[in-house]
Amino acid sequence: MTAKHYTSLLGVLLVIVGGMCPMLRVPILGNWNYWEIDTVLATIVYTLCAIALLASVTRKQGLLRWCGWSLLLMLVLTLTAVYFKANDYFSFIPMKKLAAAAARMIKFQWLGWGLMFAGAFIVIVFSRKYKAPFQTLR
Template sequence: MVIIRKYFAIVGLIICFLSSMTPFLKVPIKGNWNLYQVDAYLFFITMLILGIIALLFFVRAVRAYQWMTRLSVCWYLVSITAVWFKINNYFGWGFADKLLSKSLHMRWGWIVYLIGILLLLLSTKKIVSTNE
């Protein structure tokens, strides 16, 4: 049987939703960009996944909640990899890409988002039923 640690889940959801407003990318002239400014599709898919996780938490669909938290971990890895590759191969030219990759930097928003995702992942616990 799988149970949800409610405090981990609520804090993880709050951190994940609030992390979308933290700086994810440092752009030289424009300043810090949040997740929406980095990529709108990335933002909307991330918020959709988090919204489904929140819905599953409130309707107590524990198995589906557990699978969606795992999907959110995979989505985090895909999104951070996609942003990294976009920074390092933006134009497809060697000189411009090297210049761009030196000027754009990942920010601390990714770490905040990772903490929220890890709390969501740790919020499910499998317990052994003693009914015989």
């Protein structure tokens, strides 16, 4: 395996580790990781990570690139869904200012999100095919 395959493996491992880090701080319930935010999205992301690990080991650059873009798409989808859900979570409270104050109590923990996005970007960048600069033509 070459250095870019190892770097792709590092990117996938960053996504996995980032998903286990705290991503949300809910006041009474504590810190939530990716699995506690939504189990269906977490299952999809971890399945994509398993496919990306397999693609990196078997040197399937196209599949690895597809997994990287799919991971990035799922992370953006999850981040927007969590943002809108956190702002809408207390909509049952009839007073708007109290509902907005309660929604501001939910805090994002950016270490987990950052690791996951960095890992997805690393997978995308290092899954490109590179030609050797001084390769001779046959």
